[in-house]
Amino acid sequence: MSKLFSSLPLAACLVAGAAVRGTFAAPQEIDVERRIDALVARMTLEEKIGQLRQTNGGAVGEALSEDMSAAPLDPAFLADVTAGRYGSLLGRRGAVSYNILQRAAVAGRLGIPLLIGHDMIHSSRTCYPIPLALACAFDEDLWTRIGAAIAVESLTVGCNWTFTPMIDVARDARWGRIAESAGSDPLVTSRFGVALVKGLQGDDLADGRHIAACAKHYVAYGAPLGGRDYNAVELSDATLRDVYLPPFRAAVAAGVATVMPAFHSYNDVPCTMNAYLLRDILRGEMGFRGLTISDWGAVDELVAHGVATPGADAAAKALNGGIDMEMVTTHFADGLAEAVAKGTVREAAIDAAVRNVLRVKFRLGLFDHPTIDAAALEATIDFAAHRALAREAAAKSCVLLKNDGVLPLAAPRVALVGDIATNSRQMQGTWSTFDFSNTTNDTLLAGLVADGVDVAYTEAYTLTGRVDRVALARACDAADVVVACFGDYLEKTGENNASARIELPGEQLAVIDAVKATGRPLVAVVFGGRPLAIPELAEKADAIVMAWNPGGAGGWGVADVLTGAAEPYGRLTTDFPTATGECPKFYSRTLTGRHHVPGARWTTRYNDVPFASVYPFGYGRTYTTFAYAGERVSVEGAEVVFAADVTNTGSRKGRELVQVYTHDVVAQTVRPRRELKGFRRVELAPGETRRVEIRVPAATLGYTVDKVYRVEPGRFEAWIAPDSDSGKTLTFRLD
């Protein structure tokens, strides 16, 4: 075995592009540490504890909106960090509230400014597609541009910290928060998270255009038993390390300022007090030096978990476990001093937590610039460009799942049916915050009209209700092609919105048959925040566009894809199962002793649905077609080089997303059948062929055994292919 591939301790490895940050501090960092030391030395225990509390901004916001001059000037409050949850502190008057609070805070004894955080997940004043949709664009530049746009808009409403990116690998379509994730794959999730952190935080958090990001929910929150939110997670340490930790490692390496542990328990210990996760791995192995904040009320929930009593005990367990700041509940405020007096918490541990809080405030430049000149900042923002970005993102998030030639729309008369086609709110998504730019014009109907389509709209049905068959038939008869909306409402995904059924609700199956009975081609546009079980659409529709919750300019972006004004660009980052009962279903399943063999009785399968996904991870069509030839893989030094000749065999220009997958053939432990290791998009003119090369660091082909990540010599299988289910099997060896 060469030196390169010998076993390495995890912290020293390059995994998913993540390198642990250097231990040598830059001069300005040394200066910040000195300022922190000086400040901490002057603080009373009560003041220190005040830095570890986050108050619910709802109450503060209400108080401020009554009389904007009357900030709650309680000195204890001024040590707090305030969450502006649900925008109650923010909104249009956010920067005014922000400045009142910051002025009051810095006028206090210690002059410490506030962090004011909010969930600007895929939206601030402009609403972008939900993360699950955005991830399908496989476009790091787009993700970073959106992060930057969210950051600067957030500052104008008085928010200097956001609880995003959510980088929970999510493999179970029943879990409602899959909408907030980048899907089922660690590599895609890592790249998505890093790109967003770069956009949100920029190169300099203190430049007045960026805000602190928060990697959440640490860790494996996306794997609750049964897909039910908040439920316990059962998985091996190796899977934790190889699947769920890499996005966090990558975000920490990218300098994410804060991390939020998840609600659930891992190894029967709530993440909120899980020192193995928070201290050994996050701080020890990954070298994280930022701030950890509990999730909403999660310190209090240690009591409900049955592992702590309220007050000093809950506070001690959370702080000792690795939480720096308690969100909303008051066990730290009520019990930490008592815990110090009892000796269950060392004051040095409190100092360390305070230092982590202050470091973020210094990094944000808040001590030097505590207030915001929102009007001046706004004058520098091109909101029209942000709206154009939202439209571009909506189009790029769409995944063309099927097309029997009916798209792009060319028929003279189009019937548009389904209630959601005229509902601008439903275009948005689970964390749509303000979207001041939103108007009733942000609908699919308005988008089609704007693109010059001769379209007649009839509601005919709601997604969950009855079908007016007469109205539907009349609408179809008057048209050459029918664009029908399917899916589910946005309220069905997001936090605590697990679904035991991911099939199309209401009478949507009857809509398919009713349209088909008219003989008109059926274009299905599917909305929603999770992968849905749509085998009937796959079988009967003439075209299917997965539009997700496409955001505040979503109707327009989706219309652009339907009309061909934009090329289909997205590829799935999750599998689409045939039925709910298959969940969790994901392409990178580990091998079994009885691999599935079509038609064979004693190989793994369900007896009532096909084994293959209706649409697999990585899948997505375009308005042209591509062929792969000359696929090859070779090892060059520390890299594995994949190459293929990709030809545009259709008659339109188009962009192919070339993907590479590997599988370790004989390993020490059971390995996934395929794992995505890289991707590259290539634009080709009709008839054009290009040799596409993707280089993968061999150091990323390993896995963990007994807590040690290793890349082992031996034979690998490999694919350079358009999705996770196709491609010629190639082989290579690492020596």
Ligand code: BGC
């Ligand atoms: C969610 C977090 C969110 C927090 C603050 C919690 O309920 O789990 O994702 O950041 O609330 O709003």
